[in-house]
Amino acid sequence: MTGEPRPGFRSEIVEGFGGGREDDGSFDATARIVDPGGADDERAVEVALRPRRLSEFPGQPRVRDQLGLVLEAARRRGSVPDHVLLSGPPGLGKTTLAMIVAAELERPIRVTSGPAIQHAGDLASVLSSLVEGEVLFLDEIHRMSRTAEEMLYLAMEDFRVDIIVGKGPGATAIPLELPPFTVVGATTRAGLLPAPLRDRFGFTGHLDFYDVADLEAILVRSAGLLALTADDEALTEIAGRSRGTPRIANRLLRRVRDWAQVHGDGTVTCDAARAALALFDVGLVALGDRALTTDVVENRGA
Ligand SMILES: Nc1ncnc2c1ncn2[C@@H]1O[C@H](COP(=O)(O)OP(=O)(O)OP(=O)(O)O)[C@@H](O)[C@H]1O
Ligand SMILES: [Mg+2]
Numbered sequence: 001m002t003g004e005p006r007p008g009f010r011s012e013i014v015e016g017f018g019g020g021r022e023d024d025g026s027f028d029a030t031a032r033i034v035d036p037g038g039a040d041d042e043r044a045v046e047v048a049l050r051p052r053r054l055s056e057f058p059g060q061p062r063v064r065d066q067l068g069l070v071l072e073a074a075r076r077r078g079s080v081p082d083h084v085l086l087s088g089p090p091g092l093g094k095t096t097l098a099m100i101v102a103a104e105l106e107r108p109i110r111v112t113s114g115p116a117i118q119h120a121g122d123l124a125s126v127l128s129s130l131v132e133g134e135v136l137f138l139d140e141i142h143r144m145s146r147t148a149e150e151m152l153y154l155a156m157e158d159f160r161v162d163i164i165v166g167k168g169p170g171a172t173a174i175p176l177e178l179p180p181f182t183v184v185g186a187t188t189r190a191g192l193l194p195a196p197l198r199d200r201f202g203f204t205g206h207l208d209f210y211d212v213a214d215l216e217a218i219l220v221r222s223a224g225l226l227a228l229t230a231d232d233e234a235l236t237e238i239a240g241r242s243r244g245t246p247r248i249a250n251r252l253l254r255r256v257r258d259w260a261q262v263h264g265d266g267t268v269t270c271d272a273a274r275a276a277l278a279l280f281d282v283g284l285v286a287l288g289d290r291a292l293t294t295d296v297v298e299n300r301g302a
Contacts (some may be wrong), residue, residue, distance in 0.1 A: 042254070049222050049250050050096045052103055058221070059214035059246075060093065063205035067097065070203050071104045080133055081105070082202025083156055083183040085141075087190035091247030092207040094186035095139065101184050102135040109135040114143030123148040124163055127155050132179035141185035142192040149197055156183055156200040209244025212236070218246050219253055223268065228257055230268035237273040241282050255280055 051057040054068050067084065074081035084101060086094040102109035110126065117123050123144075130136060138144070144152070155161050159180055162173040185201065187193060198204070210218070216232075216239045223230040230253075238256060242249035253268070259276035260268050 042251075045226075045254065046247070046250065049225055050099065051221075052100065054100055054104060056221070057093070057096070057100065058217040059210045060205075060207055063097075063207060066203065067101070067205055068104075071101065075105065080180040080182050083185070083200060085185045085187070085190070085193075085198065085201035085204040086207065087187050087204065088207030089209070089245070090188055091245040092209070093246060094207060095137075097205070097207075098135070098137040098139075098184040098186060101182070102137075105133065105135065105182075107133045107135050107182075109137055111137045111139070113139040114141050117144045117148045119145065120147040120151045120164075123151050123155075124161055127151075127161050127178055128163070128176060130178060130181045132181070134179075134181045136181055136183050138183060138185045140187065141197075142187045142189045149194065152183070153196055153200055210246060211244070212239045215239035215242050215244070215246065215249045219249055222250050222253055226253070226257065228253075228268050229266070231270055233270045234268045234273040237270055237277070241277055252277065252280075252282060 054064055054071075057064055063086075070081050070084070081101075084098075086097055088094060099109065108131065110130065112126055117126075117138075126136065138152075151161055155178060159178040161176050161178060163176050164171050164173055166172060183201075190198070190204075190206070216235050219230075219235040219239055223235065234256065235253075238252045239249060242252055256268055256273045256276040257266075259279065260266050260272040263275070264272055
């Protein structure tokens with residue numbers, strides 16, 4: 001046990017990241033953690049559009065206020081906050097909030113994900129290299145292996161892991177004390193988490209779909225960051241077609257920008273929005289359920 005992540009093990013200290021590109025250039029749609037460099041332009045833009053602080057995070061007022069309180073109280077006590085679980089559908093801001101937790105605490109963040117932790121040893125190597133107060137972001141936490149989960153309970157509760165040395169009857173467990181740290185877990189499937197693991201989180205925030213006004217606020221901010229000139233009605237149109245999801249709103253904004261740059265003077269107008277959204281068939285299944293519509297939008301790469 002060197003405390004270093006194994007080769008190929010995706011664990012990074014990053015400021016922001018996209019998701020899914022492997023070392024060999026292939027794309028793993030199930031992976032969330034990738035090189036922080038962001039080779040893919042679209043993903044790099046997505047990262048650039050992430051709010052960095054709670055005060056810049058529109059929407060989810062309840063979760064934002066609750067999380068703000070938990071973090072501020074910990075800061076005043078000079079201790080690490082309780083472990084935080086963030087649940088909710090894709091694209092609503094779980095990863096963004098995890099990054100914000102670290103930023104608000106002014107602590108480093110270590111990023112890994114359930115699928116990357118298939119053995120208890122994978123988790124042990126991450127845990128044993130944490131520094132005091134560090135935020136450990138476990139994305140897709142419901143996909144961690146059972147043995148790793150059991151190790152995580154102990155680590156979260158007692159800040160301790162048992163490192164098993166040797167095999168069979170001669171194996172011994174060497175207890176290793178860990179510095180206090182905060183786990184931020186994210187999951188789209190909170191129901192799949194075993195109760196003992198769920199219970200170890202002192203705060204659970206459930207993210208829900210955004211209303212149109214919040215999506216508009218997000219789009220105004222994104223348009224500013226992308227240096228776009230945009231009409232209010234155009235942003236309202238895009239917000240209304242985004243299925244309550246900021247990731248979709250930002251993607252649609254970029255497609256409308258593309259249309260406006262090719263067919264107009266680059267200004268995001270209502271006409272540009274309608275034409276671009278029609279081109280990408282956004283809204284065709286507007287009366288269908290959100291998940292279906294989201295799939296259509298995502299699969300068409302809009
Ligand atoms: N409240 C918000 N304000 C502004 N932008 C947001 C907000 N929430 C999410 N976004 C944007 O949407 C993108 C997707 O958010 P994020 O990656 O945090 O979602 P997620 O819940 O982690 O999704 P997944 O389950 O797919 O991992 C971000 O890159 C960010 O640009
Ligand atoms: Mg995420």
